[in-house]
Amino acid sequence: MNYPGYSLRLWLLQEIARLVPLPTETISLYLLKYHPSIIYRSRVLSQLTQDDPGAIAFALVHGWNYPNVEIELTANFALDFKVGDRLVALWLEKVYHSTLNNFSVFSSSSVFKILPQFFPLQYSHARCCAWLRQLHQQGVITNNGSIPSLEPYAVALIELLPCLNPKDKDLLLSLVAFCDSSPENLLSSSNNLALAVLNFERYEGIWRNKPNLIGVRALLLILAQSNLQYLLETQLLVGAPREL
Numbered sequence: 001m002n003y004p005g006y007s008l009r010l011w012l013l014q015e016i017a018r019l020v021p022l023p024t025e026t027i028s029l030y031l032l033k034y035h036p037s038i039i040y041r042s043r044v045l046s047q048l049t050q051d052d053p054g055a056i057a058f059a060l061v062h063g064w065n066y067p068n069v070e071i072e073l074t075a076n077f078a079l080d081f082k083v084g085d086r087l088v089a090l091w092l093e094k095v096y097h098s099t100l101n102n103f104s105v106f107s108s109s110s111v112f113k114i115l116p117q118f119f120p121l122q123y124s125h126a127r128c129c130a131w132l133r134q135l136h137q138q139g140v141i142t143n144n145g146s147i148p149s150l151e152p153y154a155v156a157l158i159e160l161l162p163c164l165n166p167k168d169k170d171l172l173l174s175l176v177a178f179c180d181s182s183p184e185n186l187l188s189s190s191n192n193l194a195l196a197v198l199n200f201e202r203y204e205g206i207w208r209n210k211p212n213l214i215g216v217r218a219l220l221l222i223l224a225q226s227n228l229q230y231l232l233e234t235q236l237l238v239g240a241p242r243e244l
Helices: 008-017 055-063 085-100 116-137 155-163 166-180 184-206 213-237
Strands: 039-042 067-073 079-083
Touching: 008 039, 055 067, 055 155, 055 166, 085 155, 085 166, 085 213, 116 184, 116 213, 155 213, 166 184, 184 213
Parallel strands: none
Antiparallel strands: 039 079, 067 079
């Protein structure tokens, strides 16, 4: 995990480890791609060859005390953990508030060297900043990144998350994947995030569909901008331009 401390996968791993006799770092758990919901799949049952998979599955399902995460046993004895909207809303609120201390899309942009190998990341970051400045001009966000229409955040997000369109959900899923990233797949998840940012505006638009979702989309953009800035400046040690 690279982005400071907000991995849904790590939280799930810790909870699964309470119910199975395996160290957290050895438990199989991965985020499903190309799915409209946030679902993690685990093949932990196949890792417990000395035990009865059916009994372990029963213990997991009936020992699970988190109503915001549903467990389903697949036909090939994998376990799917579907993260509900309430937990996603709480996660979004937590990550969002962690970004506000470094919210800086309005400060003057230094001259950065644009590197071909990182251009998609730098370009997506600059586009996030441009969209956020436009949202600020429209009164959707304040100077410090607050979003008045979403207060109280968790309550509003729980109501609005079911209304997201496919490109909104793609961006959300990419943000979740980025926060889950390990060092070996950080660049891959970052490129996916950059692509999701561009598709988010290109195909659906931030403002055109369902005006009541503008606040949620602003929040997703703030998280994308913060993640991309963190990656470029802290991990890749290159500039994060605010405009191109």
